Amino acid sequence: MRILDWYILKRYLVTFLFTLLILIPIAVAIDISEKIDKFLRDDTLTALAIINDYYKNFIIYYANTFMPLALFIAVILFTTKLSNNTEVVAMTNAKISFTRFLYPYFIGATLVTIFALAMNHYVVPNSSKVRNKFEKTYIRKAKFGENSIHDFSLQLSDTSYIYLKSYNFRFSSGTYFSLEYYDGTELKYKLTADNIKWREKDSIFDLTNYKIRKIFPKMDSISSGIVLDTTFTFTPKDLMFKSTLSQEMPTDELMEFIDISRKRGVKNLNTYLVELHKRTSLPVSSYILTIIAVALTFKKRRGGVGVNLALGIGIMFIYVFFLKVSEVLGAVAGVNSLLYVWFPNIVFGCLALYFYVKARK
Template identity: 45%
Template sequence: MLKIIDKYILKRYLATFSVMLILFIPIGIVIDVSEKVNRMIERKVPLSEIVIYYIDFTVYFANLLFPIFLFLSVIWFTSKLANNTEIIAILSSGISFYRFLRPYFIGATVVSIFALLMGFYLVPSASKGFNDFRYKNLKGRSNSQTMETTDIFRQISENEIIYVNSYNYLSKTGFQFVHEKFEDNVLVEKTEANRIKFNEVTKSYTLYNYQKRKVGKLNDVLESSDKKILKYNFEPDDLTPVFYVAETMTIGELISFIDKERKKGNSNINTYLVVLYKKFSLPISAFILTIIAVAVSSMKRRGGMGINLAIGICIAFVFIFFDKVFGTLAEKSSISPLFAVWLPNIVFGILAFYLLRNAKR
């Protein structure tokens, strides 16, 4: 009997969650198309690029909102079980409330593993395609904050510093480039160029209107050229927007990138860490929100399913608020990124424990 009940609840758990995604993702796509169709037509965006963009759009937002979809779907089908007195019948047969939760935990485990693997490997690619398309075909240069940066300073080694006035991610081109080399805190070499462009094939940089000054004890040595090809020990990713770069990396690439930036003393390291920690905290939230959803909706209420959904939506918005606020605080302040990212799970984990105890009673 228990196996039959487990399969029944697990099937409803996964099926309702899948239907919720299938229903809401197309709605999001329709809204996005209605907002951007004029811009796409004006810029004559190829249909193939639009199709690929909305595939990336689906993966990107499904990963971003999956805890909320999961939360609402659990409330939905558990409320139906409660209204049909199925939960009362199950518990009256001698099954404990904690045993009743087993299929919910199995379902949460399946969803969490899938979300974890997506966040590690699939979502970075989708995030890159999603942001690239929006910049290239929708936003343009005037609002390209996610793709083009200004006044970029980077220390690429103990004795070398680079500066770029502005950098375009898609074209791999920087403007007003400066490279300075020091020995014992004294400037010994300075290179300038009006434009610098990365060549992905040769892994080299082409400098236009190139000028180089070697500082000597008595006289400086000057060198200039309209075009000069050089190799530097920094990657184009070192110049790209902080959050955007972190989103587009797989788990292994992100960990290596953080280690490299930490050695450089990058002041924006917290932003990278927030992205890394969220890859792990997001799947765990599936368990916490599942417990809260069951605790809220397992009791038959006078207002029916509507009351449960209203409570669930309020809790979902509070969870999103906590997640966004503390994530931003970790990026912009001295708060530990690990603490800030996991705090919403800690707070709602305590809430889940409290609601679960009351539901059991």
């Protein structure tokens, strides 16, 4: 790398970190103003718990969320300054092409992308788990029906199915449970119980008023009892189907969950697939946003940084809009979630290519 490359790369990273450090305190200040009354109403909640359990993880989550925006604004700010100081003119006169000029930018974008990928796939999910638990305990009151499911069925394997009339996650108990085993289309075994309760300490289920029916070619065997302690190939976690659950899983755990759910016959996993694909697509956008930002500010423009910043924020707003719409549409059953999640990058990738070709000329 040349001295010029180190100069641009250093400015790239320093301005990016500076922009990120400006955005995060603003987000924290707004959040404190909204939640201060909820923090004060609980006498058992300490300042240490608020900082360590909530705001530490809040900063991790929103630093990762703001990363593309901070990167885009940073590139616009310091590249505009290079143009206004006629430094870009000097580089052009030295026969440095636009493609060569992008070289240190791409190194910077690569460093940011690698860091964002590690954050998205492993750090942020574990952080979100702690933050969401804090919010459920001290900030958000559980909505009616949020902690329970009704008329729930699940395929455990190719031959086994379960059904629950209702299940409450808060009390870890449910009503009217049944487990069925099939040989092809023929029922071979059925277990029913009026109540089922999960004993987390021992990792077993307690069944009350149970009945077991075994079906043979010429006769059936029926037995019953008051209490039965047993284990199954599922836990209460497998009964949950919420987007917040996907945000709390590291990528390896999320992929395993999706794979198991597919084998169990869960029809719509797009909510989880959107979260999985988004963890890669958002960091990769660093390259696309960098090209657009450099191409917009490569040449000196009348109005300087103000015009460039306004134009950049407008483009960023459109990108974020596309991103949110694609996430919502990608979670709909029956659609290709991978295509929807990557659609904003495809569209803005084409836009970046257009700006790149135009800037080269």
